[in-house]
Amino acid sequence: MRTRIAIKFHALLERHFPERRVFLRSDTDTRFIRLRPESQLLAFAGATAIVSWAIIATAILLMDSIGSGNFREQAKRDQRTYEARLNALSSERDKRAEEALAAQERFNSALAQISVMQSELLASEIRRTELETGIDVIQSTLRRTMKEREAARQEAMQLAEAMSDETVNETKDGALDDDGSGALNFLTAALEETAQERDKIIADAQDALIEADRMAEEIALMKDKNDQIFRQLEEAMTISVEPLDKMFRAAGMDTDNLLAQVRRGYSGQGGPLTPLTFSTRGEELSPDTLRANRLLKHMDDLNLYRIAAQKAPFAIPVKDAFRFTSGFGMRWGRMHKGTDFAASHGTPIYATADGVVTHATWQSGYGLMVKIQHEFGIETRYAHNSKIYVKKGQRVSRGDKIAAMGNTGRSTGTHLHYEIRVGGKAVNPMIYIKAARDVF
Structure with a gap:
């Protein structure tokens, strides 16, 4: 049975790969190499495998090159978009700062005008009283x-x-x-x-x-x-x-x-x-x-x-260019009790309201942290700093520089972790920041 199958297989190979002889002649002798169908099949399969591997490898390299180019282009586009957004945020921040300064000037001007009007009102009322008294005498x-x-x-x-x-x-x-x-x-x-x-x-x-x-x-x-x-x-x-x-x-x-x-x-x-x-x-x-x-x-x-x-902390602790990297709420299954501001290492951090410094040193996962106690039972926290410029017991005013942004404590990169606590309970800092947006 096996011999019959082998004979049929050999006949099939003979049909596609007939036996060939390669003669090698020299000056004194002539030799030949017989290429049997089985040997031709093996050589053909090997050559096919090598060519297929070369085609596949070339295709993979070409696709990888094309994909890498696309990834690089996409990365460049993302970077340009990010830079444009940063510039827009910076322009918006500068515009808000100018509006806040203008609002403050209008506020001071209104107070001055009110004071002048009040003086005129008092003088006018006194003059009217004197005139009424004069009329009575007359x-x-x-x-x-x-x-x-x-x-x-x-x-x-x-x-x-x-x-x-x-x-x-x-x-x-x-x-x-x-x-x-x-x-x-x-x-x-x-x-x-x-x-x-x-x-x-x-x-x-x-x-x-x-x-x-x-x-x-x-x-x-x-x-x-x-x-x-x-x-x-x-x-x-x-x-x-x-x-x-x-x-x-x-x-x-x-x-x-x-x-x-x-x-x-x-x-x-x-x-x-x-x-x-x-x-x-x-x-x-x-x-x-x-x-x-x-x-x-x-x-x-x-x-x-x-x-x-x-x-009250109606201000933003960072005045330089920054981006919000994490908000208040649940994050990775845990409660994130503040808002994160990312900027370059050493960016100045400012107090958001008048108050007294109650903590200005290392604290476990917060790293170098500053705590400020304000009126109305409000406390602000500034964590992961690289430097601290205030000390415990020091009284600070809104806009005073208190620290520099860093990556200390449990942190994945340079940023500021900013918290507001009312009566010891953490609240969303954006409530205060958004509330003051149309005033300052």
């Missing part, structure tokens, strides 16, 4: 003058009647004695003096009426000016206070408790923000006085908000 003087004029008129009439009676008697007697002539001269002089005094009183009364009308017109103009000043102040308060109130509420802070806490820390009284009062007799305050006191309260709230904004 009116009382006018009434007294009218009474005196009436009395002088009656006295003149009596003197005229007496002189008339005396003239009749003199006519009947035919002559005047010395006493009668003296009395007549006295009466004539008194009558002339009374007439002059009457004319003077009438002229003074007319002048007083004209002055009263002028003062009344001046008071009306002053009231209109005061109303305009009030409206401008109220608009300025609305523009200044509402964004700050919105910022604190967006950060989840109770503004009433916030203002009360700041007010307790700054409880001194007196000066331009003391409530107005123009009466010491316990009388009810006028509508303008109540309106001015409401404005003064808004100004006081504005100052309190300004103080609170400096003491």
Whole structure:
């Protein structure tokens, strides 16, 4: 059976690979090499395998080269995109910084304008009070003058009647004695003096009426000016206070408790923000006085908000170019309690609010870390630093340089791990950063 199969296989090979002989001739001898079908098959298979391997290897190398080129091009495109995004973020950051500076300048300008308007309002109110008092004096003087004029008129009439009676008697007697002539001269002089005094009183009364009308017109103009000043102040308060109130509420802070806490820390009284009062007799305050006191309260709230904004972390700890690499929340099955800012090694890190440094050394996985305790139970943490520029117990202000970015502790690269804790509980720092975006 095996012999038969072998014979058939050999016949098949003979058909495709017939036996060949290769003659090798020399000068003295002739030899030949017989190439059997099996040998030809092996040589053909070997040659085919070598050619196939060469084709496959060449294809692999070509595909690898093409793929590497694509990868390099893709990497370059990604790098260009990343650089463009970094430039855009840097431009956006610079723009936000300029807007914050402009907003701060507008805020300071509004405060200066409010102070000037407040001084004008107080001076105007005092002047109006003085004018009202002057009008009351003029009116009382006018009434007294009218009474005196009436009395002088009656006295003149009596003197005229007496002189008339005396003239009749003199006519009947035919002559005047010395006493009668003296009395007549006295009466004539008194009558002339009374007439002059009457004319003077009438002229003074007319002048007083004209002055009263002028003062009344001046008071009306002053009231209109005061109303305009009030409206401008109220608009300025609305523009200044509402964004700050919105910022604190967006950060989840109770503004009433916030203002009360700041007010307790700054409880001194007196000066331009003391409530107005123009009466010491316990009388009810006028509508303008109540309106001015409401404005003064808004100004006081504005100052309190300004103080609170400096003491709460409404700022970004990195001012140079950076990128966010990890946000607040779950990461790799664990809670990430802060926000990561990546930048070059040694990038300055700044305090985001006024406060006192409570920690400025190494702490396990945080590496070199700075902790700052702020008002309202807020604490900020700055971790993985390469250097620390503050010490425990030191008081810092917003914008003070406190550390340099590094890669210490449990970290995979140079970055800042920034945390905000309220009452010991970690909160998302972006809440505060986004809340202040439209104000600073």
